[in-house]
Amino acid sequence: MQTNIGSTIKKIRSDKDFSQKYVVDGVMTQSAYSKFELNKTDITYSSLANILENLEVTFEEVLYIQNGFKHTEKDAIFKKFISTSYNNEENIKELFNMAVSYLHKKDDQLITDIKSLCEAFLILLYTADTRILQTTVSSVWRRLSDGNQFYFSDLYLLNSIFYFFPLETMLEIKKLAFKSIERYGDFQNIQRLKINFCVNISLMLIKEKCYVEALEEIETAILLSKKQKAYLQLAVCYVRKGICLNCLDNNGFPWVQKGIELLTVLEEHELLQMATVEINLYSEV
Known part of the structure; x- marks a missing residue:
């Protein structure tokens, strides 16, 4: 069960045997931090970032711990998406069902795109109907192409659809993608x-x-x-x-x-x- 982030930070600090004074050194007052651990008050993102650095954990790790040492449902869907082979029917169907289940509870653009791409992959496996395929993929591409910069999740979506386009378009998309990838350095093996x-x-x-x-x-x-x-x-x-x-x-x-x-x-x-x-x-x- 998910807990409040203050409680999660407190557990991490206690498990590492760090004092409150050590964790908040140069960041905020110990009194304000104590209230945060007790979930009585919120803190700014910049303060949280500094506290996490002192705790030697990333924000992603905190969320993982906060969710009971497992990925959130959305994170689990995205991670499965980036690791799934697009010609593996069983995995695509499973991913599609996960996306549908999530969208029944909450509207989300990324998960909607993943659902659309799963539909495209299944069309490719079953019928290879290029007309339906292009329609399905185009909805994702229109959203991605409206932006000035591809971000982390965008790049993985792009990687899964760009080979549906003509070769000349693929080569241009590759150039744009490489520029965006360079900005991320070695971030999460991108x-x-x-x-x-x-x-x-x-x-x-x-x-x-x-x-x-x-x-x-x-x-x-x-x-x-x-x-x-x-x-x-x-x-x-x-x-x-x-x-x-x-x-x-x-x-x-x-x-x-x-x-x-x-x-x-x-x-x-x-x-x-x-x-x-x-x-x-x-x-x-």
Whole structure:
């Protein structure tokens, strides 16, 4: 059960065996802080930020603790969204039902967008009806494109829809997304999104038989994957690099084999199946 934030802060402070004086040093009076711990008064955000720094916890961790050491329902939906494979029917249905359940209780734009995208993914899996698909995805894109800057949740939404657009549009969206990602530095591993953008574009380029351009995206993704230790994406990149080299009359089989072996070692059976399908579909040898 969720408690008041003052009580949560008090528990964290007590568990760490920190005194009130230590926690509020240079921030506010101990008397005012004591009332906050007793949920008798509120404090400013700047004061709370300084107190959390002294407590050596983040605001996200406090919310997690406050909610009984589990994510809030909204956070759980978002975290599942960013970790779900868009061709996994079971996970998409589960995510869709979670979003519907949440929206029955509370209106929320992010969860509404996630629900719409789940519908789009299911359309893609069931019918591949591009007309309905574009209508569903466009509602999310209209909202995102109205802003001047993509924020954290926007970037993950964007990553899941941008490959529904024409290749030229995808490349422009990628440029805008990369600028926004740079502003976040290493915030919550957001740099990994760069890999996803490059990997998704590489497949579109392969489908268009633009193998040289696809290789450029793949090489960028390989460098980023190694830096971020993103081994699943690295394996996919190796397979696609091999496909491109084969189609360019070079020997890409060692790269294909390298990617397959890595997926096998990681026991990523779903990705292994996907890679096999891509090899059969796109290798022109």
